[in-house]
Amino acid sequence: MEGGNEYKKGLWTVEEDRILTDYIRVHGKGKWNRVNKVSGLKRSGKSCRLRWMNYLSPSVKRSDFSEEEDDLIIRLHNLLGNRWSLIAGRVPGRTDNQVKNHWNSHLSKKLGVSSKRGKPKAKTYSDSKRAKNNFCTPSSESNSKLQPLPNSESNSKIFGDHEAAAAIDGFDDEMMNIQDHSFSKSKVGFSGMWEATMVSNEKFWFHNDDLNLYSPYLRDPTLDDHYPFQFDNL
DNA sequence: AATGTTCTCAACCGCAATCTT
DNA sequence: TAAGATTGCGGTTGAGAACAT
Numbered sequence: 001m002e003g004g005n006e007y008k009k010g011l012w013t014v015e016e017d018r019i020l021t022d023y024i025r026v027h028g029k030g031k032w033n034r035v036n037k038v039s040g041l042k043r044s045g046k047s048c049r050l051r052w053m054n055y056l057s058p059s060v061k062r063s064d065f066s067e068e069e070d071d072l073i074i075r076l077h078n079l080l081g082n083r084w085s086l087i088a089g090r091v092p093g094r095t096d097n098q099v100k101n102h103w104n105s106h107l108s109k110k111l112g113v114s115s116k117r118g119k120p121k122a123k124t125y126s127d128s129k130r131a132k133n134n135f136c137t138p139s140s141e142s143n144s145k146l147q148p149l150p151n152s153e154s155n156s157k158i159f160g161d162h163e164a165a166a167a168i169d170g171f172d173d174e175m176m177n178i179q180d181h182s183f184s185k186s187k188v189g190f191s192g193m194w195e196a197t198m199v200s201n202e203k204f205w206f207h208n209d210d211l212n213l214y215s216p217y218l219r220d221p222t223l224d225d226h227y228p229f230q231f232d233n234l
Numbered sequence: 235a236a237t238g239t240t241c242t243c244a245a246c247c248g249c250a251a252t253c254t255t
Numbered sequence: 256t257a258a259g260a261t262t263g264c265g266g267t268t269g270a271g272a273a274c275a276t
Contacts, residue, residue: 045262050245253260
């Protein structure tokens with residue numbers, strides 16, 4: 001149980017960092033609410049988790065953002081909006097907090113856009129569940145590793161080689177037919193080179209070469225178009 | 235040098251999702 | 256199955272640093 005005034009707040013001291021690092025070396029990460037009980041550290045589990053994930057973890061890169069990272073973040077943000085965790089998952093060594101701060105203090109100015117840009121908020125529980133299911137988030141363990149395509153044995157390409165890739169340069173209304181399914185580029189609103197791979201009768205995976213992203217598209221028969229959700233930030 | 239202003243980023247907060255009992 | 260605990264996310268805050276006057 002977290003709460004009361006028993007936990008310290010504010011910046012972490014070197015000694016607190018050492019205690020937390022020692023704890024994780026012995027017990028591993030996770031079970032954050034056990035940290036204070038075991039180590040005596042006067043910090044909430046939530047605070048311990050944040051400190052480890054954003055600062056102490058050896059996988060966190062502390063260097064300045066490179067041009068390549070900036071470029072990747074800008075493209076991912078264009079695609080995903082303020083889904084910082086998803087974006088960070090595609091930028092090796094960077095945390096969601098780092099990416100968010102970097103965007104708000106540097107990139108948004110560089111691009112001349114408002115940093116208060118809102119994410120396309122899900123309106124309902126099912127919407128937010130769909131939104132979560134619609135992108136492959138790398139597990140926290142394999143932070144930054146690309147999600148592989150689903151097992152190729154179980155997949156059948158919808159298109160032949162030539163047809164497999166569809167160049168989507170703008171947001172026009174061109175329709176593309178995939179066997180008996182059809183979708184509108186404008187509703188997807190992605191740019192780049194996409195490849196659709198059939199996983200099952202109900203599920204496609206899109207591969208964007210430009211962004212190295214794999215995204216599942218789940219058909220939703222309850223919607224009159226076949227798009228589970230739209231990217232209204234585009 | 236002193237003071238005021240702006241910027242950066244670590245950490246907090248509230249909420250929702252997920253897990254555990 | 257329900258309720259409480261825990262985890263994870265994105266928005267926001269505020270202390271300290273950097274810059275301007």
